[in-house]
């Protein structure tokens with residue numbers, strides 16, 4: 352049995368948005384503390400509404416992984432996202448990397464965020480994405496907690512190694528985590544000449560020429576028979592955002608690169624491929640297990 356729902360020849364891809372403001376990204380952690388967040392003028396509502404307009408024009412439904420901090424401040428936006436047929440999922444409360452939390456802190460945070468989102472929209476929340484794809488080999492306990500707290504899928508790993516995150520050795524395809532009832536859907540990668548390349552979105556969507564990126568998605572769909580798990584942030588279509596000072600050259604480059612090009616590129620991407628919510632693309636509860644990959648999520652077995 353496949354985990355993919357699409358019966359047509361054209362593969363449906365998962366369009367996902369990580370709803371956080373420009374000053375909340377992990378790369379700014381050293382420059383802006385969480386206590387300082389409230390002193391910034393939020394821009395997330397406007398840029399998220401802009402995304403909603405683009406999705407409406409393209410007739411695309413998407414999954415929004417919302418930060419608890421944002422949901423708390425913009426409940427009307429949450430209800431509007433949901434009312435327009437999109438899926439609301441969780442991005443945790445305060446954008447802490449899973450690796451920086453104890454299992455108890457993680458559990459408190461994901462439970463509270465799920466509950467809050469459900470109170471706001473009145474709909475069950477079953478999806479979660481870890482900030483910065485921060486479930487790695489040392490954080491497999493997090494899957495167990497996600498299942499225990501009523502989440503049914505997670506999209507929280509990069510199945511390879513990038514400079515500050517990754518889960519080397521994990522499958523590229525969606526897999527059911529053995530030992531708990533949870534589907535993990537890794538962000539998209541491509542294997543080219545024995546190299547695993549990121550093709551999931553975010554900074555790489557802004558860095559690569561559009562043609563190269565879309566060729567990657569085509570290869571995923573046609574060559575590998577896999578849907579793309581694509582992600583973007585509202586701030587990535589907001590070239591007018593205030594510049595944060597004191598950043599390293601690398602961080603500055605990564606954050607501000609091609610912001611003005613993202614919206615036109617996204618329009619092309621929406622038109623060129625078929626996109627849907629995570630819950631439309633994947634059969635979340637498909638049984639039996641979709642992968643033999645043995646990621647043991649039982650805390651006693653992983654320490």
Ligand SMILES: [Zn+2]
Pocket residue numbers: 369371442446481482483
């Ligand atoms: Zn994030």
